[in-house]
């Protein structure tokens with residue numbers, strides 16, 4: 256039997272089609288695509304972004320050196336990822352909230368977390384997770400992707416309370432493989448929650464490269480399965496990140512967006528890691544040319560908005576702030592009683608007994 | 622060969638892979654990187670990417686896929702990078718690994734060895750220092766092992782890979798590189814479900830395992846105690862007989878573990894002693910554990926984990942009753 260040629264066309268209908276755009280505005284030479292320049296951004300704000308990115312890098316170097324001197328515990332550096340973090344944090348409106356993983360130090364910085372609190376975390380104290388309300392953020396989360404369902408719930412509560420608040424949730428490229436990631440996106444899609452899920456794709460999950468994390472060409476396209484908007488952006492371009500996140504925040508009242516920021520982990524995974532074991536140093540060199548801070552400096556210099564003198568003064572000022580915060584954090588003396596007093600909202604007698612026993616017997620001196 | 626615990630585990634895996642093609646390793650960063658503790662170092666280079674696999678970052682599928690592999694003729698050894706993250710795949714262990722045999726009347730078996738680092742004392746970030754042995758033991762159906770020496774680590778691992786059951790192999794990070802020990806080059810098994818009487822004495826019994834063994838030994842030596850020291854090695858199933866034999870001899874027992882005290886392994890051990898030997902005791906059963914709440918941040922861990930002073934005071938109290 257000869258089938259008519261239109262047979263398939265009638266029975267097979269394409270029911271879904273998707274595409275992912277990649278956006279860049281500021282290139283490696285510091286030149287800008289003016290047609291895409293976001294409204295609400297001006298050179299003054301770009302200068303501010305530059306200062307924050309530089310501050311974040313200085314802070315990062317400090318944490319690294321503290322760890323090397325035994326003055327901090329294992330630390331996860333952010334170097335290379337400043338544009339993704341600063342661009343997204345600066346796109347937040349005053350009341351917006353954020354949920355980080357363990358690497359978003361620059362987001363805290365932009366949102367005004369007192370640095371001594373951040374240092375307390377990296378010195379190994381719970382007091383470092385006590386994020387003041389006005390920061391609008393939640394504490395670092397270590398179990399990969401487990402923060403994503405929280406973000407969905409936080410977004411749910413905003414909608415429930417009829418607040419125009421967007422919730423930015425950060426996750427790594429590796430984190431997109433966890434069930435929690437998919438479940439959270441799907442939940443946010445179904446309830447049209449004001450969530451902005453940000454994949455900080457730094458190309459590596461410890462030793463596992465992006466190519467081995469997923470067979471998908473982009474991580475952004477994972478949004479399609481959840482029925483939510485998705486886009487990819489040059490994560491080393493602070494202007495493009497700012498634009499894309501601002502738009503997602505503006506749209507948040509209508510539902511979530513998934514944004515993949517393509518960036519690079521220029522350093523080790525954490526201070527416990529040795530990337531020479533698994534990563535070709537030539538790859539790092541390629542990304543050095545795409546440095547997120549260099550290109551903003553080039554942009555500002557071309558416009559005569561930046562100079563070596565300003566750079567020097569900024570560096571000194573930032574180091575002073577950092578050193579003061581370190582001194583405050585190092586003056587902190589832990590009180591073991593606080594471990595017992597914060598387990599429940601009440602004190603069970605059996606726990607009080609354990610505490611009394613520790614005090615009476617001087618166990619903490621042992 | 623004289624090796625530390627990480628090398629002993631590496632060697633056991635190497636021998637098991639050479640012995641049986643069914644043995645495959647999978648987990649996060651276990652291939653090229655050799656695992657974050659280097660327990661699988663060199664094995665991918667030796668056996669190839671087809672047998673030593675870096676997986677996507679997803680514990681539930683690491684454990685769930687291992688169950689599937691195990692039911693299909695392979696003998697997988699999934700590594701979960703830290704015990705805290707095994708909870709992301711807890712459902713696979715509790716709902717499936719623990720039950721597949723019983724719910725199919727042994728028609729289906731799940732031979733696999735789930736390796737994960739446990740315990741603290743090494744200044745890690747949150748979620749990297751948990752002691753979850755009671756959690757897995759409570760389920761039933763999972764064999765739960767904790768070695769305290771390189772010799773036992775190798776022998777228990779090889780034994781686990783010769784069994785047809787899911788074994789939760791918990792490796793105390795603090796012991797990975799703490800000391801070296803002379804162990805045989807070749808394959809040998811250490812019996813699972815059998816405690817090791819590491820010291821013999823008459824005045825009291827100390828039941829312990831894992832990181833606390835060295836703390837207990839230190840106290841026994843310092844105080845010059847005449848004590849039976851039992852290293853459980855297997856938490857589930859408990860070697861009840863060795864515990865009771867010793868307790869009946871000494872009449873006094875102290876249980877020491879790093880896991881939190883409340884609802885910890887010590888409660889199960891104490892209950893069995895109380896049920897079966899209470900009239901042979903001449904003092905109440907005593908327990909020492911970490912405090913009854915989750916593992917704190919590293920800046921507080923020294924206030925949380927039992928130290929020699931805490932064990933020593935418990936011994937004093939026990940001997941004075």
Ligand SMILES: Cc1ncc(C[n+]2csc(CCOP(=O)(O)OP(=O)(O)O)c2C)c(N)n1
Nearest residue numbers: 358397398399427428429430459460461706
């Ligand atoms: C559930 C879980 N599994 C494993 C780990 C150990 N771990 C910490 S970070 C990390 C890699 C994370 O990669 P990615 O999500 O890309 O974030 P990045 O570290 O690159 O920022 C792993 C495996 C963890 N913290 N949580």
Ligand SMILES: [Mg+2]
Nearest residue numbers: 427428459460
């Ligand atoms: Mg990554």
